[in-house]
Structures are given as structure tokens and as C-alpha cells.
Amino acid sequence: MINLKSEEEIKKMRSAGKILAKTLQYLKEIAKPGITTKELDIEAEKIIRKANMLPGFKGYNGYPATICASINEEVVHTIPSNRKLQEGDILTIDTGVICDGYNTDAAITFPIGQVSKEINKFIETVKKALFKGIEQVKPGNKIGDISFAIQKLVESEGYSIIKKLTGHGVGRKLHEEPTVYNYGKAHKGPSLKPGMTIAIEPIIAMGSGEIKTLSDKWNIVTKDGRLAAQYEHTILVTPNGYEILTQID
Numbered sequence: 001m002i003n004l005k006s007e008e009e010i011k012k013m014r015s016a017g018k019i020l021a022k023t024l025q026y027l028k029e030i031a032k033p034g035i036t037t038k039e040l041d042i043e044a045e046k047i048i049r050k051a052n053m054l055p056g057f058k059g060y061n062g063y064p065a066t067i068c069a070s071i072n073e074e075v076v077h078t079i080p081s082n083r084k085l086q087e088g089d090i091l092t093i094d095t096g097v098i099c100d101g102y103n104t105d106a107a108i109t110f111p112i113g114q115v116s117k118e119i120n121k122f123i124e125t126v127k128k129a130l131f132k133g134i135e136q137v138k139p140g141n142k143i144g145d146i147s148f149a150i151q152k153l154v155e156s157e158g159y160s161i162i163k164k165l166t167g168h169g170v171g172r173k174l175h176e177e178p179t180v181y182n183y184g185k186a187h188k189g190p191s192l193k194p195g196m197t198i199a200i201e202p203i204i205a206m207g208s209g210e211i212k213t214l215s216d217k218w219n220i221v222t223k224d225g226r227l228a229a230q231y232e233h234t235i236l237v238t239p240n241g242y243e244i245l246t247q248i249d
């Protein structure tokens with residue numbers, strides 16, 4: 001069942017989303033060569049708790065940290081560690097914030113220092129794919145319209161959708177219905193209705209799109225060792241379109 005959020009619930013998600021956006025923005029500023037992903041995790045948790053909110057991932061299915069910090073061929077769910085960021089890496093930070101029992105979820109990918117034109121274009125395309133998906137959000141459209149728009153852009157640039165990883169409804173729980181695929185057919189799937197809140201999250205590979213989970217049972221990497229990137233926002237369906245609850249200024 002897809003639950004529609006009341007104005008009161010939306011207010012909580014809006015508050016959570018603001019702190020989440022602020023957290024990602026700050027982490028991006030301090031993510032320089034030499035800093036460890038564990039240090040980024042500590043900073044994220046500080047910002048969230050200072051706002052009297054909770055890190056949404058910590059403890060979720062036993063996940064031990066506030067952020068997922070995936071470097072290069074790491075795709076998602078990489079537990080922060082003592083690994084230092086290096087010039088030329090690309091970093092995906094995914095995190096969640098809970099305000100008064102309501103979850104928000106967002107992610108960004110960005111380069112550490114200078115990367116090649118090809119890599120910049122890859123990251124920019126994943127971001128563009130997210131916004132192509134978001135543009136489809138309005139009552140009257142369906143989840144499949146989002147999925148189709150993302151797939152079309154990503155594949156036209158020659159990259160691969162990592163099909164095993166999807167977006168989702170979000171709210172009282174981090175993962176709710178519906179599943180928001182990053183591929184599929186337009187005009188198919190559940191209808192978008194005002195009050196729905198969904199996390200749209202294209203997760204894209206430069207290479208084949210096949211993945212494997214490492215022995216820590218969390219870290220997911222590309223099988224071919226090529227780069228992966230992810231952008232994610234929590235989106236509210238409004239009577240006229242959408243509101244990005246995790247908007248980064």
C-alpha cells in the first residue's frame with residue numbers, strides 16, 4: 001500500500017530534508033584528499049544530532065554508520081572507514097535523516113580534486129538523470145514515467161543502469177512502497193498522487209552494471225571494477241508537480 005502523507009507529516013519530512021541537504025553540502029566542502037570517510041561520518045552525525053534529529057541509516061538492518069561513503073567502483077552501502085580520500089577519486093555520499101519519526105534520504109557523487117573530462121561527464125549525466133526523473137513527477141503521471149526518463153538519458157550517453165538497485169517510497173519507514181525503478185516503460189506502474197513521498201535514485205555504472213556484495217555483507221561494488229555514481233532526492237508529489245524535500249541550495 002502506498003500511503004499519502006498529511007500536511008503535518010510533510011512538515012516533518014521537510015525539516016528532516018533541510019538538515020540532510022545541509023549535511024551533504026558540508027561533507028562535500030570538507031571532503032578533500034587526506035580526510036577519511038570515518039571522519040566524514042562523524043561530522044554528519046554531529047550536524048544531524050545538533051538539529052535534534054536522528055541519523056536514518058544508523059541501526060537500519062544493523063547498518064553501523066550515519067553515511068554510506070562509496071569510492072570509485074564501490075556502488076552503495078560502503079561503511080565509512082580509515083580509508084583516506086585521494087585526489088582523483090569520486091565519492092558517493094548517501095545519508096538519511098529522521099525528524100519526529102519521518103525519514104528522508106538523499107545522495108550525491110562528486111570528484112575529489114581534479115578528474116578527467118570523461119569522469120566529470122559521467123557524474124554530471126547521473127545528476128541530469130535524477131532531474132529528468134524528477135521532472136516527470138506530477139499527478140496524472142506514473143512511476144514508469146520517472147523510470148523511463150532516467151533510463152533514456154543514461155543509455156543515450158552509453159552508461160548502464162544498475163538494475164538491482166532502485167528508489168522507493170519514503171516516510172515513516174526508510175523504504176516504503178512503491179519501488180521506483182531506474183528503467184522501465186512510460187505510462188506504467190502506480191499513479192503519482194499528491195502526498196506521495198518517494199526517493200528517486202539513479203545508480204549508474206560506467207561499465208557493465210553488474211554488481212557484487214563484498215564479504216562484510218554491505219559493500220556493493222561493480223564486478224568489472226569500473227566507476228559507479230548515484231544521485232538521490234526525496235520528492236513530494238504536490239497538486240501541481242513536485243517539491244524536492246532534500247533540495248541542496
Ligand code: MF3
Pocket residue numbers: 056057058060061063068077094095105199201
Ligand atoms: N540510501 C539507501 C537506499 O536508498 C539506504 C541505505 S540502507 C543502509 O536504499 F542500511 F545502508 F542504511
Ligand code: CO
Pocket residue numbers: 105106167168199201232
Ligand atoms: Co534511497
